Amino acid sequence: MASPARAATAVPTELDVRADFPILAREINGRRLVYLDSSSTSQKPEQVLAALDDYYRNHNANIHRGVYPLAQEADALFEGARQRIAAFTGAPARTTIFTRNVTDAINLVAYSWARTNLGPSDAVLVTEMEHHSNIVPWQLATQATGAALRWLDVDDGGALSLDQLDSELARGDIRLVAVTHVSNVLGTINPVGEIVRRAHAAGALVLIDGAQAVPQLPVDVAEIGADFYAWTGHKALGPTGVGVLHGDAALLEQMPPFLSGGDMIASVTREHTTWNELPWKFEAGTSMIAQAVGLGAAIDYLGALGMERVRAHERELTGYALERLAELPGVRIFGPPSADDRGGVVAFAVEGIHPHDIAELLGRENVCVRASHHCAQPLMAKLGVAATARASFGPYNMPDDVDALVEAVRGAQKIFA
Amino acid sequence: MDDLYRDFILEHYKRPRNFGELDPHDLDAHEYNPLCGDELGVQLRVSDGRIEDLRFNGHGCAISLAAASIASEELIGMDVEEAAALDADWMLELLGIDISATRRKCALLSLKVLRHAITGEGSWPVGEQVDPDR
Numbered sequence: 001m002a003s004p005a006r007a008a009t010a011v012p013t014e015l016d017v018r019a020d021f022p023i024l025a026r027e028i029n030g031r032r033l034v035y036l037d038s039s040s041t042s043q044k045p046e047q048v049l050a051a052l053d054d055y056y057r058n059h060n061a062n063i064h065r066g067v068y069p070l071a072q073e074a075d076a077l078f079e080g081a082r083q084r085i086a087a088f089t090g091a092p093a094r095t096t097i098f099t100r101n102v103t104d105a106i107n108l109v110a111y112s113w114a115r116t117n118l119g120p121s122d123a124v125l126v127t128e129m130e131h132h133s134n135i136v137p138w139q140l141a142t143q144a145t146g147a148a149l150r151w152l153d154v155d156d157g158g159a160l161s162l163d164q165l166d167s168e169l170a171r172g173d174i175r176l177v178a179v180t181h182v183s184n185v186l187g188t189i190n191p192v193g194e195i196v197r198r199a200h201a202a203g204a205l206v207l208i209d210g211a212q213a214v215p216q217l218p219v220d221v222a223e224i225g226a227d228f229y230a231w232t233g234h235k236a237l238g239p240t241g242v243g244v245l246h247g248d249a250a251l252l253e254q255m256p257p258f259l260s261g262g263d264m265i266a267s268v269t270r271e272h273t274t275w276n277e278l279p280w281k282f283e284a285g286t287s288m289i290a291q292a293v294g295l296g297a298a299i300d301y302l303g304a305l306g307m308e309r310v311r312a313h314e315r316e317l318t319g320y321a322l323e324r325l326a327e328l329p330g331v332r333i334f335g336p337p338s339a340d341d342r343g344g345v346v347a348f349a350v351e352g353i354h355p356h357d358i359a360e361l362l363g364r365e366n367v368c369v370r371a372s373h374h375c376a377q378p379l380m381a382k383l384g385v386a387a388t389a390r391a392s393f394g395p396y397n398m399p400d401d402v403d404a405l406v407e408a409v410r411g412a413q414k415i416f417a
Numbered sequence: 418m419d420d421l422y423r424d425f426i427l428e429h430y431k432r433p434r435n436f437g438e439l440d441p442h443d444l445d446a447h448e449y450n451p452l453c454g455d456e457l458g459v460q461l462r463v464s465d466g467r468i469e470d471l472r473f474n475g476h477g478c479a480i481s482l483a484a485a486s487i488a489s490e491e492l493i494g495m496d497v498e499e500a501a502a503l504d505a506d507w508m509l510e511l512l513g514i515d516i517s518a519t520r521r522k523c524a525l526l527s528l529k530v531l532r533h534a535i536t537g538e539g540s541w542p543v544g545e546q547v548d549p550d551r
Contacts, residue, residue, distance in 0.1 A: 352431075354478035356455075356523065360421065386455055386476055415422050416479075 015305065015313040020045040021396045031366035034404040039184050039212060039345045039392035040370055041234045044298070048237060051297035055290045063289055064263060064280075078289050081296025082279075088299040090220035091229070091246040097279040098242060098292055102211045103133040105230035105245035106178075108282060109207055110137035112255040113228075114176065120146035123173045125204070127152040127160055128382050129183040132375040134209045138178055148173070154382055158186040158335040158342075165195060169202035177206045181213035185374045185390065186335030187318070187342030189217070196225045205251075211235055215394070216314050216343050218307035221246045237302060237394075238295035242288045252278050259284040302395075310395045314344035317393045317402060321346045324406045331409065334383060344393035347374070350409060353416045355389040361412040362389075367404050420515050422479065430479040435489035439472040446533035447475075450526050455481055459530045461497075468495050473530075478523050480516070485527035487511055492531065501535040503528060 018024050021043045026033050035043055061071040063078050079093075086096040099105040114137075118124070124138045128151055142149040150168060152160050160179070168174060177199045181192050196206045210231035213219055221229045228251075232243040257264055257275055264284040266274040275281045302310065319339035325331050330351030336342045350358055359371035369391045373380045380386060391405050442460035449456055455477040462470045471492055473485040488511060492500055508528050509516060516524050533539040 354455075354476075356478035356480070356520075357422070360520070415419060416427065 015309055015395060016398065017045070017305065018396050018398065020047070020301075022046055022049065024396060028366050029364075034365070034367040034401045034408075036391040036393065036397065036401060036405060037368045037370050038215070038235070038394035038397070039374075039390065041240070042215060042237050042394045043396060044237055044239070044294075045301050047301045048239065048294050048297045052239060052290055052294045055293045060290070062286060074289060077293045077296075078287065081292045084296050085244060085292075085299050086246075088303055089214060089229070089231075089244070089246065090222045092249070094278050095247050095249050095252055097245040097247065097252075097282045098287055099230070099245050099282075100241060100288070101234070101243040102131075102209060102230045102232045103137075103243075105228075105232075105243050106133055106137050106207065106209065108245055108258040109228050109230075109247075110141040112258045112282075113205075113251065114138070114141035114147075115144055116256060118142065118145035118147040118175060121173060122175045123148040123150050123171075125150050125152060125165075125168055125174050125177045127179050128154040129158075129160070129186055129188060129376065129379050130178065130180055131184055131209060131211070132377070133211075134178050134180060134207075135378065138176075147175070150174075151378075152179075154186070154188075154379065157337070158183070158188045160188075160190055160195075162191070162194065162198065165198055169198060169204060172202070174199070174202065174204040177204055178209070179206070180209040180211075181219070182210075182217070182343040182345075183335070183376075183379075184212050184345065185347045185376050185379055185388065187345040187347075188336055189213075189341060189343055192226065193224050200225070212343055212345070215302075216307075217311050227251055233291065233295035233298065236295070236298055238298035239291040242291035242295050244295075245282070249278065252282070257281055257284070261285055263287070305395060313395060314393050314397075315339050317397055317399065318342060318344050318346060320399055321391060321393075321402045321405065324402055325409070328406065328409055328413070330413070334388060344397075345390060346392070347388040347390040349385060349388055350413065353412055355387045357416070358389040358409065358412055361415060362405070362408040365404065365408040365411065367408045369405070421520075423514060426479060426483040426512075426514065429483035429486040433473070433482050433486035433489075435470075435472050435493065436482075436486065437472050437474060439470055442472075444534040446530050446539065448526060448530040448533055448539055450477065450481065450522055455523070455526065457481060457485060457526050457530050459485075459527070459534050461531075461534055463497055466497050468492050468497060468500060473527060477526065480512075480520055480523040481526045484508060484512055484524045488527050488531075497535055501532055503531075 023043050059073045061074040063075045083093045086093040124142055182189050192208050199206045205227040207228040208226045210229050214231040215236040227248045229246040234240040261284045264276050264281050266276050332349045334347040355371035359369050362369050369389050371389045373387050439460040443463045444461040447458040457475040460472050
């Protein structure tokens with residue numbers, strides 16, 4: 001079965017992959033696309049588009065119970081993608097569950113694990129830098145079970161305090177620590193391995209939101225050792241509609257299903273239903289087959305580039321952006337001062353200009369940045385702002401994108417001067 | 418000349434009219450722009466069914482603050498019921514600039530908070546209830 005998804009791209013010597021991303025050839029109002037919103041969603045390389053097209057054009061059938069050859073091809077593509085995706089993040093395929101996105105993955109844990117394991121004497125620990133998707137499910141789960149919800153602070157340098165983590169864990173009631181691997185606003189790369197080690201020593205489980213990490217860092221889920229690690233495909237050069245939850249096998253075995261219905265059962269009688277084995281127990285209904293195949297192509301692409309190189313490239317771009325934005329008067333940058341400590345995202349404020357107006361004016365130059373609370377309102381409150389502008393990078397960005405950003409901010413400052 | 422950021426918009430943004438606290442006041446409300454977390458409040462003093470005085474407060478972008486400022490000048494002295502019935506077109510005509518679909522919420526936030534203060538309902542003006550961001 002010839003699938004373009006398997007065709008490795010020619011690895012360039014320097015990371016200059018713009019040509020692989022058809023959308024970046026687009027011009028709007030005569031200006032090239034300067035796409036700086038990859039923390040929201042990444043652009044897709046030709047290889048992913050081809051895999052999606054090939055799947056629907058040549059292999060489309062429903063999976064899991066098809067005996068005819070076409071259905072077996074679809075099955076092999078879907079489960080093959082799972083195998084490669086699991087290998088990419090260092091996790092077993094059996095405990096690699098396809099979800100719709102990170103929100104869906106976290107809700108799976110918040111419903112199946114938290115609601116059956118938490119009680120009034122327990123607590124869940126979240127951090128101030130979490131995305132709403134790693135806050136709201138815990139607010140609801142703790143409210144439903146009578147458990148407490150407690151918070152780790154973010155310090156002035158955009159970091160979490162491991163001492164505060166220790167003192168929270170020492171209280172003895174934390175059952176779960178829910179923490180992001182990389183902040184979608186500050187860019188902070190959290191020491192997740194160390195957080196897991198300390199939490200486990202105190203008898204707490206750990207869920208990591210890896211939405212911003214998997215697209216730009218080498219991630220080894222086994223080495224990190226978290227009980228749950230969630231990430232999403234569309235930020236990692238893949239299609240929308242597919243996310244991943246890696247879970248601890250023993251926990252997943254014990255947990256009741258999240259959504260129920262087709263595909264997640266072993267047998268159904270009028271009186272009794274037994275669950276399918278992992279990972280399908282948590283994959284009710286027809287899966288996002290094409291999207292999973294597309295995500296398989298995306299991680300093949302990232303794997304061919306090499307995540308160490310992707311990280312080095314984005315660290316360089318981030319450092320350059322921090323340096324260039326600092327040239328502008330009245331620009332405040334949020335998060336750790338060094339690119340070594342942060343992922344490829346730079347949230348900033350411009351004195352006297354609301355982030356919405358920044359994004360609008362940059363948009364006229366076809367410079368795409370986000371102006372928002374970035375679904376992190378508790379963090380915005382801590383920073384003392386309602387919203388920020390945010391530029392974020394993908395492997396396809398180049399230093400001239402940073403230059404375009406800086407020039408466009410300068411232009412906005414002239415209009416508001 | 419920029420279509421959106423015209424001089425009068427920027428002027429109202431930098432020096433918004435009728436901005437601050439009104440003490441005492443008869444009606445007040447607070448609203449958020451779900452797009453960005455911007456916050457706008459309004460306080461009104463009402464006498465004989467008319468808006469005798471009014472202040473907006475909060476923080477927002479050039480469009481939302483300029484819209485509040487420009488609207489405030491029209492609203493003072495207006496019949497309360499008439500003010501509650503103002504629609505999106507009224508605001509957009511008053512601004513007289515082209516507003517993209519994503520920025521309509523910014524332009525209409527002041528009208529939403531005004532309606533909330535008068536009627537007790539924090540609903541968008543008629544025709545704006547469906548939030549395209551959801």
